Amino acid sequence: xxxxxxxxxxxxxxxxxxxxxxxxxxxxxxxxxxxxxxxxxxxxxxxxxxxxxxxxxxxxxxxxxxxxxxxxxxxxxxxxxxxxxxxxxxxxxxxxxxxxxxxxxxxxxxxxxxxxxxxxxxxxxxxxxxxxxxxxx
Amino acid sequence: xxxxxxxxxxxxxxxxxxxxxxxxxxxxxxxxxxxxxxxxxxxxxxxxxxxxxxxxxxxxxxxxxxxxxxxxxxxxxxxxxxxxxxxxxxxxxxxxxxxxxxxxxxxxxxxxxxxxxxxxxxxxxxxxxxxxxxxxxxxxxxxxxxxxxxxxxxxxxxxxxxxxxxxxxxxxxxxxxxxxxxxxxxxxxxxxxxxxxxxxxxxxxxxxxxxxxxxxxxxxxxxxxxxxxxxxxxxxxxxxxxxxxxxxxxxxxxxxxxxxxxxxxxxxxxxxxxxxxxxxxxxxxxxxxxxxxxxxxxxxxxxxxxxxxxxxxxxxxxxxxxxxxxxxxxxxxxxxxxxxxxxxxxxxxxxxxxxxxxxxxxxxxxxxxxxxxxxxxxxxxxxxxxxxxxxxxxxxxxxxxxxxxxxxxxxxxxxxxx
Numbered sequence: 001x002x003x004x005x006x007x008x009x010x011x012x013x014x015x016x017x018x019x020x021x022x023x024x025x026x027x028x029x030x031x032x033x034x035x036x037x038x039x040x041x042x043x044x045x046x047x048x049x050x051x052x053x054x055x056x057x058x059x060x061x062x063x064x065x066x067x068x069x070x071x072x073x074x075x076x077x078x079x080x081x082x083x084x085x086x087x088x089x090x091x092x093x094x095x096x097x098x099x100x101x102x103x104x105x106x107x108x109x110x111x112x113x114x115x116x117x118x119x120x121x122x123x124x125x126x127x128x129x130x131x132x133x134x135x136x137x
Numbered sequence: 138x139x140x141x142x143x144x145x146x147x148x149x150x151x152x153x154x155x156x157x158x159x160x161x162x163x164x165x166x167x168x169x170x171x172x173x174x175x176x177x178x179x180x181x182x183x184x185x186x187x188x189x190x191x192x193x194x195x196x197x198x199x200x201x202x203x204x205x206x207x208x209x210x211x212x213x214x215x216x217x218x219x220x221x222x223x224x225x226x227x228x229x230x231x232x233x234x235x236x237x238x239x240x241x242x243x244x245x246x247x248x249x250x251x252x253x254x255x256x257x258x259x260x261x262x263x264x265x266x267x268x269x270x271x272x273x274x275x276x277x278x279x280x281x282x283x284x285x286x287x288x289x290x291x292x293x294x295x296x297x298x299x300x301x302x303x304x305x306x307x308x309x310x311x312x313x314x315x316x317x318x319x320x321x322x323x324x325x326x327x328x329x330x331x332x333x334x335x336x337x338x339x340x341x342x343x344x345x346x347x348x349x350x351x352x353x354x355x356x357x358x359x360x361x362x363x364x365x366x367x368x369x370x371x372x373x374x375x376x377x378x379x380x381x382x383x384x385x386x387x388x389x390x391x392x393x394x395x396x397x398x399x400x401x402x403x404x405x406x407x408x409x410x411x412x413x414x415x416x417x418x419x420x421x422x423x424x425x426x427x428x429x430x431x432x433x434x435x436x437x438x439x440x441x442x443x444x445x446x447x448x449x450x451x452x453x454x455x456x457x458x459x460x461x462x463x464x465x466x467x468x469x470x471x472x473x474x475x476x477x478x479x480x481x482x483x484x485x486x487x488x489x490x491x492x493x494x495x496x497x498x499x500x501x502x503x504x505x506x507x508x509x510x511x512x513x514x515x516x517x518x519x520x521x522x523x524x525x526x527x528x529x530x531x532x533x534x535x536x537x538x539x540x541x542x543x544x545x546x547x548x549x550x551x552x553x554x555x
Contacts, residue, residue: 021158021174022177025206039158039206039207039208040208042206042207042208044203044204045205045206047199050187064187065184065187065188066186066187068184070182070184072177073158073160073173073174
């Protein structure tokens with residue numbers, strides 16, 4: 001019994017470790033704006049003609065180098081669009097819940113319709129999966 | 138419990154594979170590979186004045202730099218992979234970016250490690266190129282993983298300018314080749330400034346077109362874990378020129394076509410060049426295991442030479458002295474063969490061939506060809522010393538001892554100690 005508990009505890013730790021692996025790269029410009037790209041298909045980043053160009057399977061980010069502040073790997077995306085763009089099919093129902101369990105929004109997913117929400121941590125449910133999203137303003 | 142452990146290990150493997158992401162920072166021919174999860178812990182890579190980016194504490198100029206974030210893969214910790222070719226590529230653990238300066242010029246690669254580096258780095262070499270130079274102050278491993286280097290300039294094919302312990306790891310199943318140009322101004326085609334310790338199971342071929350083929354400024358130790366083959370294909374001087382001492386505990390060494398000695402082990406001196414370095418093994422050879430096939434054809438040369446004592450307790454030595462005045466084994470002080478009290482009459486095994494005549498030097502000094510020449514005492518405890526019956530040098534002159542010979546065991550086959 002004791003061995004089984006230890007094994008389960010180890011698996012739990014592993015699950016946490018897995019949950020904490022990075023999934024996005026986030027770019028921040030000098031005005032504080034953040035933009036995340038999914039790592040799932042890889043991201044190529046080049047610096048030419050005074051501009052940063054980051055190309056990923058789910059999109060592209062461009063900014064003048066003089067306006068770049070930081071970039072980092074992130075576990076969560078910084079917008080719901082970025083979290084869902086390459087994982088949820090167009091038109092599928094999406095439910096957004098706050099951390100206190102209240103439903104904030106239930107919509108049909110569309111890549112082109114921004115889901116406007118205030119800064120905070122949200123749980124997004126779509127196609128039977130759950131995502132944690134941190135929105136920073 | 139065993140089943141649970143196996144399941145756990147399997148789960149760890151799967152999770153690690155799933156979780157690994159990397160960031161490649163590519164600067165020309167050099168790619169610094171970072172673990173994305175480690176970088177994410179430090180969180181930010183900061184831009185500086187729109188011209189530089191700080192990645193994990195190392196500053197990179199953005200001009201000419203490209204980044205690639207990979208959804209899978211993992212950097213090999215403390216490892217630098219050098220892939221030679223027409224355009225050599227270097228892939229290095231990103232955590233080393235602050236400590237290593239990598240330079241690629243044509244088909245030549247040089248890496249300088251800063252004195253602040255205090256962790257051992259593995260430099261893995263593969264492909265075909267001209268030369269590899271490593272400069273540093275901390276112990277290192279050079280892994281030969283199927284590399285061919287033919288130098289064309291004044292530097293050796295492999296040039297390790299590091300006075301510390303250098304592991305030469307020969308990857309099993311690989312063949313590696315090193316050749317310098319006649320213009321090489323260093324000691325040898327394969328040069329190690331420090332202590333060279335050979336390990337692994339690959340084959341290494343070396344040709345010295347300037348002076349020696351192989352040299353180490355301090356000891357060379359062929360470890361028991363060296364199961365490979367070192368072939369010295371030729372040299373303008375010694376095949377292996379080793380200072381301090383030589384230990385052979387494994388592997389096979391074949392030396393031929395040298396104009397100097399096959400293996401020359403010399404005393405090492407202090408910086409004044411006069412005072413012997415205080416080391417109980419200074420100038421010695423210890424053969425514990427392994428196989429040495431050594432042939433010298435040039436006049437007045439030695440197949441296996443030590444400035445100081447030589448101790449042979451195991452292994453096989455096949456020494457062939459064909460040149461006039463040449464010696465199969467030449468010992469500066471005492472020679473000990475076998476182990477006191479042992480009754481073994483087969484191991485160590487020394488097979489002697491001596492075919493030369495007397496050599497007369499320009500100053501009139503003469504040297505006689507011998508299978509073994511000992512300047513002081515000879516102790517024969519166990520093993521077998523055998524004369525090749527086709528040798529021109531007779532049985533009674535095959536072993537020449539200036540001091541006292543002591544024979545308490547072992548077997549002499551066709552050899553009378555003189």
